[in-house]
Amino acid sequence: MPSPKFHNSFRQYHRWIGFFLAGIMAVYAISGVLLIFRTTDFLKYESTHERQLEVGLSGKGLGEQLRMKGFAVVEETADTIRFRQGEYNKQSGEVVYTQKDYPAPLAKMVKLHKATTNSPLFIVNIAFGVALLFFVVSSFLMFMPRALPYKNGLKIAGVGFVLMVLMVMFGS
Template structure:
């Protein structure tokens, strides 16, 4: 059984880490909301990219150089290769890509949320996850186990975990 001194220390760390993580959580919340609408054009704007590629590329080499998925050449008019999202001029090597994407600050937020182990943002995501696990554990150490508040907290946590599991199981 932990002493009241330990419980008070955990409360202090929980509080200060909570204030710090409030900022991080707000960033993750915004990026999570944006990701819900990633298949739509919500908050996205038309953008045009220009690339200078090698001259005279064929279809396969063009797809490889641009690094875009699912490029399908629609037509070829002289030196121009036209595809759904832009065009490539064989004689000049100029490629123009038209796309709809988030403005730069929002694109960075989405990139944060989608970071993988190959991204430098990986460490922020792992640190954030560990901090959230600390919150889960420290929430139960803030109150003495004998108190009704602690016992009710356990019941509410079990209900929350059950709700989350039901949503995950039945939503897909």
């Protein structure tokens, strides 16, 4: 059985890493809440963009060039292609469209939260996940196994685990 010194060391590491990660957790919490509302216009603003593309694109080719979420052609004539967010001139190749996005600081936070292996930020997400896993383990090493807080902590953690399993199974 580990000594009280071992448990005190983990309390210290838990505290230091907790203080270090407090700011990171705040950013992840805010961006996570924003992502809940990603299908709405909550905190988003509209901006107009003009781009020069190839001349004479088809509706499908235009969609591939713009890579816009929810792109759909509304009307196509000999000279123009109208889509939900804007219009493309087939003769000049000019496209004018509007997009809704978060203000720059919020957009960066959401990008951090959604980082994939294609982004250099994914290392931050992995490190954060590992740090949270450390918190899970170290929270049980902060108390002696025979202590009442340890036993109560196991019960509470068990209830939380069961609740999340049920939510994942039946909430989606």
